[in-house]
Structures are given as structure tokens and as C-alpha cells.
Amino acid sequence: MTAERDLGERRLALWLCAPATLIMIAVTGWPILYSFLLSLRRADLRFPADQEWIGLANYATVLGNPYWWTAFGVTALVTVVSVAIELVLGMLVALVTFRTIVGRGVVRTVVLVPYGIVTVAAAYGWKYAWTPGTGWLAGLLPAGSAPLTEQAPAIAIIILAEVWKTTPFMALLLMTGLALVPEELLRAASMDGANRWQRFTKIVLPLMKPAILVALLFRTLDAFRIFDNIYVLTNGAQHTSSVSIIAYHNLIGGLNLGIGSTMSVLILISVAVIAFVFIRVFGAAAPG
Amino acid sequence: MKLRWGFIDVLVILYALIPVLWIVSLSFKDPSTITDGSLLPTKWTLSNYAGIFRNDDFLRGLVNSIGIGLISTFVAMVFGTMAAYAIARLAFPGKRLLIGFSLLIAMFPQISLVTPLFQIERSLGLFDTWPGLILPYITFALPLTIYTLSAFFKEIPAELERAAKMDGATPFQAFWKVIVPLAVPGMVTTAILAFIFCWNDFLFAISLTSTSAARTAPATISFFTGSSQFEDPTGSIAAAAVVITIPIVIFVLFFQRRIVAGLTAGAVKG
Numbered sequence: 001m002t003a004e005r006d007l008g009e010r011r012l013a014l015w016l017c018a019p020a021t022l023i024m025i026a027v028t029g030w031p032i033l034y035s036f037l038l039s040l041r042r043a044d045l046r047f048p049a050d051q052e053w054i055g056l057a058n059y060a061t062v063l064g065n066p067y068w069w070t071a072f073g074v075t076a077l078v079t080v081v082s083v084a085i086e087l088v089l090g091m092l093v094a095l096v097t098f099r100t101i102v103g104r105g106v107v108r109t110v111v112l113v114p115y116g117i118v119t120v121a122a123a124y125g126w127k128y129a130w131t132p133g134t135g136w137l138a139g140l141l142p143a144g145s146a147p148l149t150e151q152a153p154a155i156a157i158i159i160l161a162e163v164w165k166t167t168p169f170m171a172l173l174l175m176t177g178l179a180l181v182p183e184e185l186l187r188a189a190s191m192d193g194a195n196r197w198q199r200f201t202k203i204v205l206p207l208m209k210p211a212i213l214v215a216l217l218f219r220t221l222d223a224f225r226i227f228d229n230i231y232v233l234t235n236g237a238q239h240t241s242s243v244s245i246i247a248y249h250n251l252i253g254g255l256n257l258g259i260g261s262t263m264s265v266l267i268l269i270s271v272a273v274i275a276f277v278f279i280r281v282f283g284a285a286a287p288g
Numbered sequence: 289m290k291l292r293w294g295f296i297d298v299l300v301i302l303y304a305l306i307p308v309l310w311i312v313s314l315s316f317k318d319p320s321t322i323t324d325g326s327l328l329p330t331k332w333t334l335s336n337y338a339g340i341f342r343n344d345d346f347l348r349g350l351v352n353s354i355g356i357g358l359i360s361t362f363v364a365m366v367f368g369t370m371a372a373y374a375i376a377r378l379a380f381p382g383k384r385l386l387i388g389f390s391l392l393i394a395m396f397p398q399i400s401l402v403t404p405l406f407q408i409e410r411s412l413g414l415f416d417t418w419p420g421l422i423l424p425y426i427t428f429a430l431p432l433t434i435y436t437l438s439a440f441f442k443e444i445p446a447e448l449e450r451a452a453k454m455d456g457a458t459p460f461q462a463f464w465k466v467i468v469p470l471a472v473p474g475m476v477t478t479a480i481l482a483f484i485f486c487w488n489d490f491l492f493a494i495s496l497t498s499t500s501a502a503r504t505a506p507a508t509i510s511f512f513t514g515s516s517q518f519e520d521p522t523g524s525i526a527a528a529a530v531v532i533t534i535p536i537v538i539f540v541l542f543f544q545r546r547i548v549a550g551l552t553a554g555a556v557k558g
Contacts, residue, residue: 006379008459009378009379009380009459010378010379010380010381012374012378012459012460013374013378013379013380013383014380015370016370016371016373016374016378017370017371017374017375017380017382017386019366019367019370019371020367020368020370020371020430020434021371021386021389023367023423023426023427023430024389024390024393024427024430024431026423027401027405027423027424027426027427028393028396028401028427030404030408031401031404031405031408032400032401032404034404034407034408035400035401035403035404038403038404038407093300096296096297096300097300099293100293100296100297101289101290101293102290102293102294102297103294103297106297106301107297107300107301108544108548109541109544110300110301110304110305111300111301111304112304112540112541112544112547112548113304113305113308113537113540113541114304114307114308115540116484116533116536116537116539116540116541117308117533117536117537118487118488118506118529118532118533118536119488119490119506120490120506120509120510120529121311121506121509121528121529121530121532121533122307122311122529122533124311124509124525124526124529125307125308125310125311125314125526125529126307128310128311128314128522128526129307129310133323133325134314134322134323134325134522135325136310136325136326136327138325139325164303164307168304169551172548172551172552173551173552175548175552176552218395221395221397224397225397225398225399227398227399227490227491228490228491231490231494231510232510243399244397244398244399244491247399247400247402247403248399248402248491248495251402251403251406251495252406252494252495257403257407260403261403261404263399263403264397264399264400264401264402264403264404265400267397267399267400268396268397268400271395271396271397275395
């Protein structure tokens with residue numbers, strides 16, 4: 001009886017999971033394999049007759065190219081700086097929305113607004129805000145400065161746009177961690193004479209470690225694929241390309257499938273390394 | 289104490305709202321004052337909005353966005369609900385593999401798919417069509433629906449189905465007649481999150497389309513050039529940005545509680 005039911009249950013599970021699994025495999029599995037194969041070929045759509053297997057030559061081309069490394073550096077910089085700022089800001093926002101005694105509902109609601117905004121729409125807002133003449137923020141700068149046309153200020157604005165948009169998400173994930181900290185523990189510590197800062201670093205932070213690691217993992221992988229903000233703000237001019245932008249330009253502008261696929265594979269490997277480091281070294285538990 | 293919290297609250301609210309206020313203000317600025325650099329419009333106009341709604345490409349983009357978003361959300365919801373239920377309730381071999389695989393896709397760099405999909409869709413005739421965007425959208429919405437829904441399903445007591453099965457219901461009946469009705473709030477939340485993901489996408493939308501046949505609204509905006517070559521598109525872009533943003537913001541604010549529950553459902557158990 002139970003064996004029969006187990007079998008029925010298994011069969012049902014198989015049928016229930018089949019459509020989702022098949023779609024996910026069809027849309028990601030085959031393209032990834034295909035992209036790996038393409039990365040071993042000379043495949044430039046502008047010269048369709050000239051295609052052949054060239055082994056790892058594309059990898060040598062990309063890895064020997066200073067533009068790739070600049071883009072990689074910019075991506076890494078934007079990722080590390082924006083995730084670090086988001087963690088601090090997100091923690092502050094989480095603490096405020098969790099602890100505030102006035103207007104908690106309003107704050108909780110309003111703080112979600114940046115999450116709801118379409119990234120491209122927000123990016124145009126930032127772009128015009130920093131455009132000399134048009135923008136209210138550009139007006140605050142010394143006359144004659146055009147921050148989006150120089151590398152360092154442009155990257156700072158890209159980070160600003162990224163941080164603004166994704167801090168609410170970070171704050172939400174951290175808030176779930178905050179909710180797990182028992183109130184009594186804090187009260188007991190406060191009775192024993194622990195001040196606010198000590199309670200935060202000695203009790204809240206250690207208890208929140210799992211939530212923090214999950215939030216960091218999600219956001220780091222997400223920031224590493226940054227595309228929309230840079231596309232709108234600078235489109236990669238003045239050495240502000242991310243790896244996603246440079247791969248996109250190689251495909252759509254350059255129509256070079258071999259090089260584009262090589263970059264795709266390299267980005268995939270980078271993301272895998274980041275995830276591996278988080279899960280193995282920091283012990284971030286995979287959700288689920 | 290109250291005053292101090294009030295002050296901090298105001299800071300948080302300003303942080304969230306000033307950039308939005310700016311783009312809205314820009315969209316109401318008269319073309320003659322659009323470069324005055326003031327935070328609020330000095331001369332108000334609706335002409336930017338009138339302009340974009342006379343623009344066929346933008347209207348077409350809105351229709352594409354809504355259609356593609358709804359279809360992708362619907363399919364992802366149906367298949368995601370089925371898989372999530374199996375994960376939450378049934379014992380079967382390969383469960384951990386499926387969870388791991390969905391997590392992999394959730395973290396996948398989309399750009400790595402764009403190059404091969406561009407080529408594959410061109411050879412299959414899917415390039416620049418609705419299905420050409422719907423397929424990747426379903427794929428990336430699925431991990432989200434599977435995670436969020438299985439978290440919601442786990443919160444529904446398993447005794448309910450056991451009781452239904454005692455009364456002679458098949459596993460499918462137990463799922464369809466008992467669990468699904470109870471899971472409706474969670475499903476609404478998940479559907480909203482999936483739709484926001486599709487609506488927000490830009491990378492697939494500009495890479496896998498080439499005309500207004502399937503180009504979604506965010507991608508259409510990035511091709512705005514102004515109604516004549518002498519006109520700067522700033523006002524139109526701002527108005528279009530507001531149009532595609534406001535419905536989602538209203539959605540998010542209206543379903544605030546549920547969205548918070550949904551966004552964090554997959555991550556809490558970390």
C-alpha cells in the first residue's frame with residue numbers, strides 16, 4: 001500500500017516538475033553548450049565564409065586585450081563598492097524601518113519605491129540629473145564640469161544609481177534577519193550594561209550572519225552582471241564598460257560571435273567563482 | 289525621541305523619493321525650460337505626454353511589454369506552481385538537483401545567454417518575435433516562482449491534504465481543490481514579482497529584437513530621438529519613463545505587505 005503510494009507520489013512529482021525543468025534546460029542548457037562551442041571558433045558574422053575551429057585562440061585574444069581587463073576592473077570595482085555601500089545603507093534602512101516609533105507603515109512602503117522603478121527609467125533620471133544645464137545635481141557642481149564625460153565621476157554616478165535602486169532589496173533581506181533576533185536577548189544585554197553599539201555588534205550582527213551572507217551573495221552576483229545603468233548613463237564611454245556591456249557591444253555592434261561567446265563563458269566562470277567563494281569560504285547557506 | 293525618529297524617517301523618505309520627484313518634474317517641464325536645471329518645473333506642460341502617446345513606436349512598445357509580460361508570467365506561474373508543489377510536498381529523487389538548478393539560473397549572468405540565444409533565435413525564426421522574448425523571460429521567472437511558491441506552500445499545513453486523501457481525493461485533487469485556493473495570496477504575490485521582472489528587463493529586450501514588432505517599452509525608450517531632428521528627446525524620455533514606472537510603483541505600494549513577504553520568502557531560511 002505505502003510502496004504503491006510512494007510510486008504514485010513519485011510519478012506525480014515527475015509530471016509536475018517536467019515542464020519547468022524542460023523549459024529551463026532548453027533555454028539555458030543548449031545555449032550554454034553552444035556558446036562554449038562558438039567560443040572555440042572563428043565566427044564573425046561580417047565574414048561568414050571565414051569560419052573555422054581555432055581552439056583557445058579567442059580566449060587568448062580576449063584575455064590579452066586591455067579593454068577586457070579595464071571592463072573587468074570596472075565591474076569588480078562597481079560590484080565591491082556598491083555592495084559595500086548597500087550593506088551599510090541597507091542595514092541602516094532596515095534598522096530604521098524596524099525600530100522607528102513614528103510612521104513605520106509609511107517608511108516601510110515608501111522605501112520600496114526604488115525597487116518598483118524600472119531600472120532604465122531611473123537611469124535616465126540620474127543621467128539628466130547630472131547633465132550640465134539640464135540637471136539639478138549638475139547645477140550644484142562647479143561650472144563647466146560634465147561628470148558623465150570623465151571616467152572617475154561617471155563610475156561614481158553609476159555606483160550611485162545602482163546603490164539607490166537596490167538598497168531597498170538589501171534592506172528587506174536584512175530585515176528578515178533582524179526579525180529573528182530575540183527581543184529578550186537585547187533587553188537582557190541592556191540590563192547587563194551593554195550599550196547600543198555593543199548590543200548591535202555582539203548580539204545582532206552575529207545572529208544576522210546567515211541573512212547578511214545570503215543578501216551579500218545575491219547582490220554581488222546581481223551587481224556583477226550590471227548592464228542597464230551603464231548602458232543608459234555612459235554606454236561604456238570613457239572606459240566605464242562593464243563586462244556585460246563589452247560583451248553586448250561585441251555581439252550587437254561587432255557581430256563577432258566567437259569573441260562574444262568567449263566573453264560569455266568568461267563571465268559565467270567569474271560568476272561561478274564568486275558563488276563558490278561565498279558558499280564554501282563564507283559558508284553562505286543556499287536558500288531553499 | 290519621537291522628533292528624532294521623525295527626522296530619520298524623513299531622511300529615508302527623501303532618499304527614496306527625490307530621484308522619482310526629479311524624473312516626474314522633468315516630464316512636466318515645458319520644452320523651453322527643460323534645460324533650466326531647476327528641481328521643480330517653472331513652466332508646466334502636458335505636451336511631453338501628448339507627444340509620446342502620439343508616437344506609434346512607444347504605444348507599440350507598451351502593448352509588447354504588457355502582452356509579453358502577461359504571457360510569460362502566466363506560463364511561469366502554471367509551471368512554477370506545479371514544480372513548487374512537488375518540492376514542498378512530495379518525496380522524489382532529484383529534488384535537490386532541481387532546487388540547485390533553479391538557484392543556478394537565478395544567479396546566471398543573462399549576458400552569457402544573449403550571444404548564443406541571438407544566434408539560435410535567428411536560425412529558428414524566433415528573433416524579433418514575442419516568443420523570442422517570452423521564452424527567456426519564463427526561464428528566468430521560473431526560479432523566482434519556484435522558490436517563492438514552495439516557501440508559501442510549506443506554510444500550509446500538510447494535514448489538510450492528508451485529510452482530503454483520507455476522504456478519497458487523488459493527490460491531484462488534493463492539490464487543486466485544497467491547496468491552490470489557500471495559496472492564492474502567495475500566488476498573487478509571486479505573479480507580481482514575476483511580472484515586475486519581465487517588465488523591468490532591458491538586456492534581452494534590446495538584444496533579441498530589432499524592430500517595434502517585439503521591442504518592449506524600456507527598449508523603445510532607449511531609441512527615442514525626439515519628434516524632429518531639432519528637438520531634444522529629454523522631455524519625451526522623461527514622460528515615457530514615468531509612464532512605464534508609475535503603474536509598477538502603484539502596484540508595489542498597493543501590495544506592499546505581500547511583496548515584502550514574497551521577496552523574502554525564498555531567502556529567510558538561509
